[in-house]
Amino acid sequence: MENITIYPKNKKQKSLLTSLLEEMKIRYEVVINKxxxxxxxxxxxxxxxxxxxxAASG
Incomplete structure (x- = not known):
């Protein structure tokens, strides 16, 4: 299966996306980039x- 990486710009977008994925019963993973x-x-x-x-000046 293919993966899709999504980069929400703010907490509202993240919340909406996670709600949508849960409603559609799509497995997802939240990875925190530290x-x-x-x-x-x-x-x-x-x-x-x-x-x-x-580089230009040698």
Whole structure:
């Protein structure tokens, strides 16, 4: 069987989705991602830009 991964944006969406799945008697699993990013999105973009500049300059 195939899997579907859904990423609700907020608690309301999560609640609605879980209610729907329960009503339809669809087995589901809630996985809490405790992994933290080592840096923010802006820091990540800055690191990529720096790497691109280094590559361009040799």
């Amino acid at each position: 992994e933290k990013s080592l840096f923010t999105e802006d820091e990540f973009i800055a690191k990529i830009d720096k790497s691109l500049q280094q």
